[in-house]
Structures are given as C-alpha cells and as structure tokens.
Amino acid sequence: MAAYETIAFDAAKCTGCGDCMSACAQVKTGSFEHASSRIQILPSANDGFELALCRQCGDPGCVSVCPAAALEKDGTTGVVAWDGTKCVNCLLCTVGCTYAGIAFDARAGHVTKCDLCGGDPACVTACSEGALRHVRSARIYSHYGELEDLFVPGLSGCQGCNTELLIRHVLRAVGPETVVAAPPGCIPGMGTVGYNGKTGTKVPVFHPLLTNTASMLAGVRRTYKRKGRDVTALALAGDGGTADVGFQSLSGAAERGEEILYVCVDNEGYMNTGMQRSGCTPYGAWTSTTPVGERSHGKAQEAKNLPLLMMMHRCAYVATASTAFMEDLYEKLAAAIEAAKHGFAYLHIYSPCTSGWRFPSQANIEVARKAVETGFVALWEYTPASGLRFTRSVDDLRPVDEYLEAVGKYRHLDAAQVAHIQAHLKKDLGLLKELSARGAQADPRALAT
C-alpha cells in the first residue's frame, strides 16, 4: 500500500524569513544558498508568500511526462524519486509540474526536487512560525489499509457519497469482534445489512428499528459482558434515526452509561427516502418537506445541536468530525473506541450528501472542508475529565457564504437568510467557546445558571 505524505503550507503564518530554504540547502548541498533549496518561498501577489515545492502527488505530472523513466513514485514511501542515472536533462518535468516542485539547479547541473529528507524534512524543523507542516495522514491510510476491510466491495451508495469511506474505515478500526447496528437509512440502503438472505458485511450486522438502535446494542453489549466477552457494540446511524425518532433510546442509553460506540453520520435529513427534513436539517435548507415556494423558503427552524445534547449527558466521550479532516477523525475514532469500553461514546460525523444537497458528486470533500473552514461545522471533542476542546481553531473563519454557495440546497437563500445563518453561527460558536474556556471544570449544566 503506497504511503502518501506531503508538506503543507499555511500562508497566513509565513513571515518570509527564509529559514526553511537555508535549512534545505544546507542539508542537501552543504551551502546556505537559497537558490540551492528545493523548497522555495516566493512573494505572492497579495503581499504574502506562496510555496513552490513538490507535493509528492498521487498521480504526478512530472512522472507522466518524463520520457526516460527517471522519475518514479515510490510504492512504499510515496516519495516521487529522481534517478540521475536515467535523467536526460530534457527538463520536461519542470513543465509537467503545476507546483514548480521540480526545477533545474544550475550549480548541480540537473533538476532537483524534495525527497522529504527520508521522513524528517529539515525545512519543517527549521520553520519557527509553524507555517510548514509535515502531513502524515497518508501513513494512517496505509495503516488502515493493512487492517481487514469488513464490508464487501461494491456497496451501492450514491456517486460521490463519503459514507462508504466512513463505514469501511470505522469498521477497519473497530475490528471483527463487533456487532453492528445499522438502522433504516442510507447505510443499510447501500447493502450493508443486505437483501433477501444476503449480507454485505463480514461481522454480525442487523437492522434495528429506526427508533431503538442504542437500546438493542445495550442488550447485546451487556449480554456479552456478562459472558466475559469483549464485543464492541457499534451503531452506524443516520441523523434522522438519531436526533428524531431514536432520540429517546439514545438519551436513555447515554444516561445509563451503556458501553456503546455510537457513530452518527449526519447528512442533515432523511436522504435515503428522498431528502425529507430531520431535526438536524439546518435553517434555510431546502428539503422535500421544507420546499421553497411563495410562502416558504426552506426550513424555518434551526438544527438541533445533537453533539452538544450528548455532551449534556456527560458521555464518556463526545466528538464531532468531518471527512475532510481524516487525521482528526481517526484520532477521535481511536478515543471513542477506547471510551466505549467503559461508557457511552458518541461520534457525530458531518457527511455532505451529493444527491440530497444538490452539488456535484466530485465536490463532497470540498463541501465538507468548507463547512469546517467557515465554522458551519466546528470540530471538537469532550470528555468529562477535560471538558470541551476544539480540535481545530474556530478563530479566523471564512464567511459562511463560501460554504452556502457550494451547496445547491441553499441556492434560494436571500441576503437576510444568509445574515441570519451567520449570526446564528456566531452565537453557537460563542457557546462552544464558553464551554471550551471552562476546560476541566466544564459541567455543561452550569451554563444554565
């Protein structure tokens, strides 16, 4: 399984000091000449800086244009490697790369490029501002790749749906000593539970009712605990069955501290049955039961803040996550798996719906990312011991319009509705910030007084 690592650049933090270039040149050539550095920080058009560096692409343009097979993506390390013994100095690669990640070095007499210093890039170490970050998320993908995929190939989700990604990765992490509950919705609709005697899952899986996922799992978990067997009780549920009709059983199980790993895949409505509203559908959103017409303009009410409600139950672990931030998601998944051994763990994963939200199927991750970058979705985690903690800063957010414009179900919004959403976000984030500031003292209920 090919690893994939890269160096990420945060332009907002870059001061243009050049330490990264000095470090690179020093490590690679022994000089401090910036011209010999394989990372180049250049002034950008808007008074800031931008990066010219190899991204170690998954499908590298330099490799495909090289006529001499001198460039190759290493199947083990993921690094795009240059082989001087094959290079014919045609420089086609410098044109093939869109990132200026490979360039001719006059002193060396051939092209040079970043090789990630064998896994410990000198430039990242040298950057005192935190503008450069060595991203190893692909290492996690590799690790996950080694774990058994517990769903069959070819689930029948909609094109571009990220739920298949979610369920495969969650199950890989949880492992085979698991019983999976998939209440009616997209997840069993993809064939996980199955049809007419056939199933799509390699571990025990069942359809609870839309209403009783947490209760049925409580019975499973407690029975195995009584028998001395450590079996994970895992819910893969949609937001409708979680926030609306299944909320009583969820709340009861959380209050009793049932040892369940409950993953709510929030696509903001009943998408499997044709996009009806749920308690998690946001204000202003079009759904088939909050249509846009002369007298109504999408959903008139705010969404229920489900993860916050679960935090109010003082669950062993509560977190929000997004498929655009997989590293964050994996860390939370690991924490949730651990917490579910002694209490109720609740993971709320925002999952844009290509079909129901009306955006192109290739834009799923982009939409998910914009939701986080605009603060429409905040990433945080909670434990009773340490309280609420943001896992991604909610300062310096982008305006919410950028997110709303990417999603067709908000196409009809007028300026007043957008302003309403922006104001509401501010209020919601304010509450989360207040909780986060309380840290370990956070008794969520104290807020009411």
Add this chain to the structure above:
Amino acid sequence: MSALPQARPQHVVCDGNEAAAWGVVLSRPDMVAVYPITPQTSLVEALAQFAADGVLDAEMVAAEGEHSVLSVLQGACLAGARTYTATSGPGLAFMFEPYIRTPGLRLPMVMSLVTRDTLSPQCVWGGHQDAMSVREIGWIQMYCETVQEILDTVIMAFKIAEHRDVMLPVNVCHDGNYLSFGVCRVDLPESSGVDAFLGQPDTNWHVALDPDRPMGVDPLTGGGGGPGPALFARYRKGQCRGMQNALGVIEDVHRGFRARFGRGHAPLIEEYRLDDAEYAIVTIGSMTGAAKDAVDEARRLGQRAGLIKVKTYRPFPLQAMAQAIAKVKAVGVVDRSVSFGWNCGPLHQDVLGTLATLPQRVAAVSFIGGLAGADLTPAHFARALQTTAQALAGAPPLAPVWLNEDDR
C-alpha cells in the same frame, strides 16, 4: 449464578405480581429489562428487590420506557440471553413497534402482561383490552386464573418459548387488580427442580448477533421479484407452523410440570361440569372463579349448566374448543374487552369461528363485562347463564349483553 437462599420457604403469601417475580427468579433469566406501569409496578419493584438481595442473578436494565425495554431484550436475546419483562396497557401500546417484530425474529422471550383496559376513557384498572388488541401479532398468549397459576405459568412459558419447534415469544397474561394485587398462599417449586425442568437458555441457535457466527440479521426481505416473495412466504409459514406446534408443546409442558411438581393446570381449555351440560358459559382469566360459583349454584337449582375456560388463547386451541362446545346446545361468551366493528367481544368472535367447524347448530351470546376494573360477581354470571339458557329456546340476542351497565 448465585444460588437461591438456602433458607427459602416452601410457601410464600404474596400477590400475583410477586408470584410472577418468584417465577422469574426460579427461571434464572440472564437479563430483565423493565419500566414501571400500573398495575404492573409492584412486579418490577419485587424484581428490583430480588436483584438487590442477590436472589435474582440477572442483568437488570431499568430502561427509559417500554419501547427500549423490549429493544434491549431483543439485542440480549440475539446474543444468547434468556430474557424477561412485564408491562400493562399503555406500556404495551408504547412498545408496540419492537413488540410486533419479536415473533418474526423468532425470539423466545417471556413477558408478563398485567392486563389493563385501554384509554380512553382514562383508566388505570384491569381489563383485557390491551392483550386482546395484540392477539393477532404472533405472541403466544396464556391467561391465568389464579396467583399460583401465574407463578407456574411464568416458569412453563420459558420452556414453551424456547422449545425448538416453537421459538416464539410468550405473553403470560394475568388480570390487573384482581390477580396482580390479590394475595394468596403460593407454593414455590424447588429451584433445582426448575433448573432441571427448564435446562440451559437456548435462545439464538437460529439467528444470532455473535462475532463467532457472523451473519446479517434481518436484511430486507420480500419485494416483487427475485427470491424475495418466496423467501418471505417461507418465513411467514414457518411462523404459522411454530404457532400451531405450540399447541402440542403447551400440553406437553403442562404435563411435564405436573409430573415433576405434582401440581397442574389445564393447558389449553378447561371444561368444568360440562359432560352432561345443556349450555355453558365461556370464560377467560380471573373471572372464572366467580363464574364457577355461579355454575355450581345453577346446578344446585337443577339447571344443566357448565363452563369452558380458555387458558391458551393464541394459538387458538380450535380442536379443544370445538370438542368442548360440541357437548352443549348454547354458549354464552364473557369477554373483558370489546372488538370494535364487530359489536361483540373478541373471544366471542373466536367462538363463532369455532362453531363454523361443527356440523350442529349451537346458539351463541356475547357478554361484555369487567371493563376498567369492574367486578364480575356470581350475580353477573347468574344473569349470563340465564340469558344463555333462554337462547336454547329462542333466538339469541344479536347485540352483546353489557353485564355491568346496571351496576350501582
């Protein structure tokens, strides 16, 4: 498993709810999930105390409502647990969604149904309207007459439910108020005897949520093409077969209980002074005691009156009922509930269905009484007997006779 206390008395004086709880203790379930509701509450309290005292070694789940009660037990049962719960009226209504699913999953659960009339009018008292409203769902229903029968039937119910030819959930119905709170001396069978009688729990050999035997439980089944329609029909037919098998199993289990513990109850239908009877009343549940007194009184006056009591209502013991009814020329059926739309009681409908299998004509009268805790006294049954006797000669009344409508 913790043993029952050594100094356990052989007899206790208790009400029907506590008797049911003793039956649960002796049956050693792995999990009990409950939510309190009148008139079942003292049953739940007794179980909680037994668990607190270590007399009952079961996983106790005090769930947040009846819907979850049954859901927790479904999960437990699929993981191999022997399970028990109890409910009443509105609680049954609230658990309807998982309740209607349990027989199709073929989960051998036992649930005491402390019968209660349904809303509205708002009421908290006994009646059979709750149990009768779910008579076609696929749960086995057995109605108890006495406090002792409650204890014994709870134990027997586990053996019936878990029988491999049955694999269906059982409701042990006992009347709210009259049986739930009626206090009697009750004999407790030896716990070792009950252990031997029931054997180990055997609940998920056919369908399981077990990582050692991974399977998809209850995938979508049916639809208009492919293997779906035939598969669905096969499941439904199997369920019907289990229900019919239960009639024989219930008889066997009652016979086995009598042989082991020296005490028994009629398994399906009880005939009382019927062999030379001209007419009979049909009863169900705790009303039967007062009805038997009324039959005795009629006999003393020279009337050839008899009684047919229904213990097992679902599956309906058609053959036993036909044999009993064939002995008389008129029957009066006393229901503690109403079948809306038929203008009679539900048991009366079943009797009408039974009559259609007989070559001779038998007159039938519907009586409705004992609703919402109303008392059915020997005087009410004397009236029912008299009306039934009159039906021998002339045409029976087409509308039901409401036994309590003139109570003061």
